[in-house]
Amino acid sequence: MSITDIRQAVLTGDAEGAADLARAELEAGTAPAVIMNDALISAMDEAGARMATGELFIPEVLVASEAMRAAMDVITPHLELEATGGRGTVVIGAVEGDVHDIGKSLVALMLDGAGFTVHDLGVDVATPAFVAAAKEHDADVVAMSSLMVTTMPKMKVVIDALREAGIEAKPIVGGAPITKAFADEIGAAGYAPDAGGAVRLVRDLL
Ligand code: B12
The missing domain is CATH 1.10.1240.10 (Methionine synthase domain)
Incomplete structure (x- = not known):
């Protein structure tokens, strides 16, 4: 063993x-x-x-x-979840075209464990669904996951759509191919390389 x-x-x-x-x-x-x-x-x-x-x-x-x-x-x-006493609502999903579920679910789970209210939209989430859920749940953060270079561009599409809809939730991004530079370039409010970092990021943003 x-x-x-x-x-x-x-x-x-x-x-x-x-x-x-x-x-x-x-x-x-x-x-x-x-x-x-x-x-x-x-x-x-x-x-x-x-x-x-x-x-x-x-x-x-x-x-x-x-x-x-x-x-x-x-x-x-x-898992010893960081007792951040987190307060706030997070909408999370893997962007359209991306069915990689494991990392996104781990992030959702850690955020939930840290005390945030998490609405997990699942995988292959269409842009309008992110916008609708952010509005419906009055989200503080919209967290997007992408594991493929082909689906990464969807993150900017979601960020633009949130802005167009006048939603003030802070968009954050993550997933294996995502970098801080990419997050900055598309106007995300933050990026973290792993689930623990995601918890710290959301706590710092709120
Ligand atoms: C498992 C897997 C699959 C499974 C997914 C099953 C499932 N239920 O999730 C299946 C077999 C379905 C699959 C399919 C495909 N896959 Co795949 N897959 C993987 C693999 C091996 C592991 C991913 C994983 O679960 N990692 C473990 C988790 C814990 O790590 P993670 O996802 O990176 O998440 C962590 C961080 O990134 C971060 N994070 C994640 N999301 C977020 C979000 C936020 C907001 C924040 C802050 C942080 C954060 O925190 C997480 C926890 O620490 C990767 C290889 C890899 N090394 O990534 C390839 C990989 C991602 N797949 C790849 C490809 C190409 C595909 C396919 C196109 C293959 C094909 N020819 O059909 C399809 C596409 C399906 C689709 N449309 O999405 C490529 C992508 C290449 C690229 N960079 O573009 C990879 C890199 C493999 C490779 N080396 O070629 N795949």
Whole structure:
């Protein structure tokens, strides 16, 4: 039983094994954040690298991400969420055309755990849906996720649409290909590289 075994279970798409091993690792006293970063997120990075070289195909990456989800469900209740005493409402989603769900859900979960009210719109969220939800929930922050260079430009479209609709919610962006420079360029109010950073960012913005 080790971090390596959990990582391997995720990579091979063994959801039950990944969840059981994660549970055992927690019981052995390993910090949940270590399991999350060194086993789960690291496994997805490896899956991405193997996907890029053609060593793994979409169905295999999909079962790997389902195994990650199963292990994440075990870990997340134990994550030491920053007690920021966060107040405020966040609308979050992956932009149109993007179905990558895991990172966005992790950000939503951490924000929720930190005390913010979170409305998760899911993935492949059309621009009007971001605008409507921001209006409906009187959001303080609209958080957008994109994992692909092809969907990144949608973030600016959403930011422009929010402005046009006269919505004052602060737009923030994140996802593997997103940088601070890109966030500045499209007029986002902020960017964070990971879920912990997203919590600090939202707290600082409000
Ligand atoms: C899992 C996965 C899939 C799964 C998704 C399953 C699911 N339910 O999510 C499936 C198999 C469906 C998939 C499909 C595709 N994928 Co894919 N996928 C991945 C993979 C391997 C892992 C992503 C992941 O879950 N990472 C783990 C999470 C925890 O990390 P994260 O998402 O980056 O999120 C963290 C931060 O970025 C940040 N964050 C995320 N969102 C936000 C938002 C805010 C506001 C903030 C502040 C922070 C923040 O915090 C998170 C937590 O720390 C990546 C490789 C990679 N290394 O990213 C490729 C990858 C993203 N996919 C890629 C591609 C090309 C595709 C496909 C086009 C493949 C195809 N030919 O069909 C399709 C497109 C589907 C679509 N329309 O969206 C490319 C994108 C290339 C690019 N840069 O444009 C990558 C990089 C793989 C590669 N190396 O080629 N994929």
